Amino acid sequence: MSAAGLDTQPSAKTYDLEDLISEAWSGGIRVPHFQRDFRWGQQDVIRLFDSIVKGYPVGSLLLWVRRSPAQKIILGALEIDAPSTDAALWVVDGQQRITSLANALHVEGNGYAPFNIFYDLLEKEFVPPPSVSDPRYIPVPVLFDLDKLLDWFAGPGQGVGDYFPEARRIAKLLRQFKVPAYLVKQDDEAVLTDIFDRMNNYGKRLSRAEIFSSLFAGPEAGAKDRLSIGRIAERIAARTGFGTVDDDTVLAAILARRGSDPMREIRIEFDDSRRRSSAEFPGESRDTAYAEGETALVRAIAFLQDSAGVPHLSLLAYRSLLVVLTRFFAHFPDPRDRSLQLLRRVYWRVAVSGPAVFKGSFTQLSRALCARVHPGDERASVQGLIDSIREAAPGMPNPDRFKTNEAGAKIILCSWWDLQPRSPYTGLPYDRQELTDLLADQSTAAAAVRRIFPRGLPLKQQLWSANRIFVPTATDPVDEIINQLSRQPLGLDVDTWEEVLRSYCMSGAAIAALNAGDRDDFLRLRQELVTYRLRAFLQRMAEWDFEDTPALDLLDFEDDDELEGRSDEFV
Template structure:
């Protein structure tokens, strides 16, 4: 078993780090590279020789993450390296996952990178730590896999704290007769767990800021693979040229519907949502079952589901382009709905529109979880054999009493509130001042191409130099005009010199952009602040009306009449 002084073999490295202030921080101390076997690692953790710095995040893994870690270990897969900071530590009570440890004063290894892995190992292999359900694992010798600890003891399903201890494993087989044939297999797993070596870097550095900077760089620098990219890599097959991929699905929808390019992770959620409600499930074995429909069929059906969801958003919910979708995770439950119910009746379509807009206004905070968990929760309410019940359950999740309207004094096209505002403008049928015709969705698509936001389709109403910095960010200082070759930072809508007073065509153009004759006069006079204040009030009233129409707050979520009739008939049949 290794001690702190023994965990070290050598190297020296000098690295220059830069603080946000521009000051250089230099790491000029021995950087040891070594490997630490799991037995030594958890032993140090149990006696408090491994500590977690304050700048580290809380433990975030769940049971499945811990299971996958141990599965990788017994398969001999790499689990990543550790970065450990060697310095003195005082005597204190250390909390590590579910373990409370009385740690003595002395040298300690402070975890800069590897907290989730070390915490998982230390808890799952300890009798006390494994009582926490996040770390409660056992090894099933029959199935040869890690499972949850059974409620009723099974001689061939061995809890990890037992499996990890050589004396306990021998005693286990002594106490459970008739299973001795599995002893060799159990011992093999024990050896793999105890002897598995984890690469580790150790650094001695007095300045905690240096270590915090390293931590920040390791967790934020570089571009990691997205979940969609990982899924594509895992499911790639030889000779699949011409077959559908996530990228191709996105391209087809963009080309056919002018919706813009949906990101890969959102497309993946749509494909997964059709096949099952848990869009955060393990994607490694998605097509492993013998009777599975297969990847190509799944992509084709998934594309159709996402396509129908997009058509619904464009045609009935006034969401013309992906850059104006308030929250991407809302596309997954819509795809699941239209996968299993491709042609909803008019009443359910209206209720579905009501649900989308209520969910958009409420945002993900209503679920008290991340957007992935929100998508999973919403998809779980969609049943493949009950459209009306599914829509009713979705509406129940977003029931609000005092909805808060988006702020019109902070306009940023990458924010959900602004995307909602843009959709309200689109519903007014904004017109091109050059042709007087309403803009088409194709105009948006051509203007935005593959842009992630609608920034290039928006122009300023007042010159930047004529208004204060805060007024520049008002929605009242923007107009939705998807015109090609316009720099959205500089271009303003030159209207006062073009207007033909009394011409009904021009009046229709102005009204489509929430601009009145009074506002035009104020702009012409250079009274920009007053003009923006007038337009701000008009936009706020129009937004209130739009969301009131879309969300229908206070209305009963009455299901389709046909459904009510069926319910009545069944009631009579039961009486």
Template sequence: MSTGLDNRPDATTYEVERLVQMAWRGQIRVPHFQRGFRWGREDVVRLFDSIVRGYPVGSLLLWVRRARAQHLNLGPLTVDADEMEEALWVVDGQQRVISLASALHPHAGNDPRFALAYNLRDSKFAPLTGGSPEPHVIPLPTLFDLPKLLQWFTENPSATDYQEQAYRLTTVLRQHPVPAYLVKEEDPEVLRDIFDRMNSYGKRLSRAEIFTALHAGDESQDAPNLRFGTISAEIDRRRTFGRIDEDTVNAAILARRGPDVYREIRSEFSTHNRRGTIDFPGEDRETAFQQGEEAVLRAVEFLQHDAGIPHITLLPYRYLLVVLARVFGHFPEPDPTNRRLLRRWVWRSALLGPEIFRGSTTGAVRQLCGKVRAEDLTGSVQELLGAVARPEPPLPEMVRFRTNEAAAKIALCSWWALGPRDPSSGFTFDLGELADATAEQSTVADAVRYVFAPASVPDQQRGWAANRLLIPTMLHEEGETVGEVMATPSLFVSGEELEETLRSHLITAEGASLLRDGRITEFLEERQRAVRAHLEEFLKQKCEWGFEDTPPIDTLVVDDLFNDRLTDEGRDDAV
């Protein structure tokens, strides 16, 4: 185990010109524990765009130590490096160093990732295409090399209007400062430890956080609603659905605006019309957030009222909400037939899982959002159903009940449909009690109780759904809180409401007798049969596998009349 650095790192600054010269001479090396080069052309362009704008490009961490003579590769560059006592090994900043050294090298055109030019007329970087570029489009290596730049303008006199701009950019490129920390340490394990900490510790920004940072507007603007957390809180307040995580809200808002949820978000609200990418190209940020919130709200209402999924913690897969937000963003009030077909789609998708799509959840979002086309509700719903057209799958296994997994969430939705009752009072639990039990939690675990303590259950039955009950409130016996386990028969209400209370938890008369006698194995076997039978009936009603997915009758009537008219016209022609 490393004991830390013997010497504090030295802080210094390299201008880009010196940094790339060192790389070209072989003074900069890459340790073997570094990952390979991962950047694409757009990443390289953003780096150089930051430089010409004068933005910071981050600091480097360089390991100062001896290096042998070798034939080394820096991305696409090959360098015959001499032996040297103090080479600089890149611990952090490899992508930036290789991008600078490669894109500014005279042979940059050999690799399309680094073959860049600068368009002086449009003031932006562009790919360096084959053939002779226009006079106002200068290859990046030429722009970086002052003698070559002077020669360029000698050969292109029509571009003299851009000379001053080009000379300024050359100075900016060459002199842009890059801060660096130099570590002198003989023990390579220390450097590996630093590398692991820099690349593994901490949390990366989520896509929602990046979107907020890019599009939150000026700090002086008072726009508290342009926050995913605020939208989530408002939806929870209005629907008691629980807090939807910010990444899901972000994806839902993006899905409403365009089918590709994973599109580039930096230019999401740019002024130019990106036909085919954005369905609402002229929409500003505030409108997008407001309309997105309403779309998610309608999707949540559909999940609760039509699909029978009362709370976010019982939603089998959150990508279903993203797709529904796109549907309800374009079609706020679907007709009853399409609503029923959408319910089938939700439950068939939940039962099949995202694994049927290439790329799993990511692939499911891409493909399904692409099925929803503006101004064609019926066609969109038919496409969604077609995407999950598979043979009826087997029932979810009820032998491993984990509240963070889809199978358990599906079962819990079927239990909620029974209107579970408080065993000690006989009153039916309401949505508010379920929400209170799951407040600030990502799963419904705090609303699920054991029938018997796990330690008292045989190993084979320990994970069964039969040993769980959906009871959102804490139970009490003789003034004491019972907690997670509630097998004591005296906890149940007596009298006329006892039968209904037991039935609401899938406990048969025989099961109640076994429970009272403490016959654990027999009780669990009996209730497991009841759980599976009820789940099968619940999914039969929700999925409607044996039904034709017939669209609304009005669309059929129009099509039939149109076809009849064509037939009649054909007969007239024949006569």
């Protein structure tokens, strides 16, 4: 706890909401770059307004008073040309509330979700934008401005004039609502980030990534040009088409590159003298760590997509494995082909076994595997990863239970992706870009999965994998896929059509049962084929029965003669 205390005690002040929002609109209130991103949804904004008109307390603000230059600032959806001032108010605590109020009450800000809030004069409640135009629904910026409110009832609201007293009552409650605030005058930014850290570790906790970002945000100057964890996630998604990796996983990957325990204490990450373990990259700056972490993450994702058969984040069995892979590719950016083969085995054996091999903990999984990666020794690292899962037994997920948010279904989906699903309209395989366009930043592949029989099945059969079909495209009319698969199009030859059916784990017999209306027989036949394909896929990927020896050129033999004499052991 090295940060100094406050030079002076915070002073207390109460703002009328009208004055506070006017200050925000004029650029007098600003959000420091160490703050987390805005993350409220529309219902959060509605609840805030509901609390205000009911007179409920909405919490106090903590504002940092400091001299600030003229600059263009972003507050939610608003761009504000803020003048220079000796007493700008920087939000240390209360960003979500101030951003929501300043935008929802502004004519321009109210046009963007989640700030587009209306007041329903009939039901006396705040609501999202109505689906039909009706004067009973007043935009919140109109309520907040008395002149606009009078114009409303003289114009669009003429037909609901009886509700004017209600509108005036709400307008008054909004403008005169009291918002308490503490004002802190302090030049040392480290003290403010320390306060931010402590406040956000009481009650609803910030994520590790949000805390880390605030602690190591750097100076205000140049903040918009520096990498952040969120920006890294966005850049990786755009570059790889893998989807948006969550911030905590990005942070864990950055930490794993720099040390064997990705769950270590983060507050001393760049203080080599205070770390318990020796730094693998001594003296490395935060910006370098971010840039190199991003590079390693991209390599790890390329391995998953090109070697391990995992095309998208939503099909990744466990995100802990992405962290481990990032550490490996950070230290071995161009591994041998044999190392890649063994690394693929590691991924799929862990995916099938789950964290049970590591005492049932995902945290322990990432720690145990990251500790097996030894910088500068590719052979020992690969062998260590393989050795760590010796107790993992061959197996496969249960195809009788398919839920897209569970690891088992993600593994099954990878086996289906491996079959290269084809369009039943053109006979051509869908490509990875189509899957990326469809799933974007989704955390599950639900958008690419359809139920074959949405209704009319017993619960047990509803959960079968055989009752799901993987359609990785947003272009074909997917709701007609099942009907299209039931008959061979005139434009496709027999061989191509067989490849189409094969790509969906369907056989001629299964299609015959489907056309005959025999759901039970269709599902039974397809479930058998799904199980067979899944078992074959995992056997090929995990290679349970193969020798797990490292690449020949990584073995330490005494001389070439001995190498020649032993080479047949690894054929």
